[in-house]
Amino acid sequence: MHSPDEIIHQPVRLKIMAALNTLEAKQWLEFVALKSIVKATDGNLGAHLGTLENADYVQITKDFAGKKPRTRVRLSPAGREAFARYVADLHALLNL
16 A cells, blocks of 8 residues: 655645646636635745646646736646545555
8 A cells, every 4th residue: 555645645735636636637727716725825825836736746827818917727647647546545544
């Protein structure tokens, strides 16, 4: 049995991964909406997203909606697989 993925296991990152996992594979979630879901500050969410992006678990895009800057996030294929493994590892741990 594997131990749960330490990158995902941190509470805010777990909330981020769980929220993004509810979306379709190619669907993006705006930073502002994700911030509201996980109840994090801009800086805190940005730092956790940086960790997840460095692990190739999320993809981040920045563009403009009209004249306003917009940041959007989605799970990468590797992130979707990592989250599925994380959930399976927790199930295995709870079924001992």
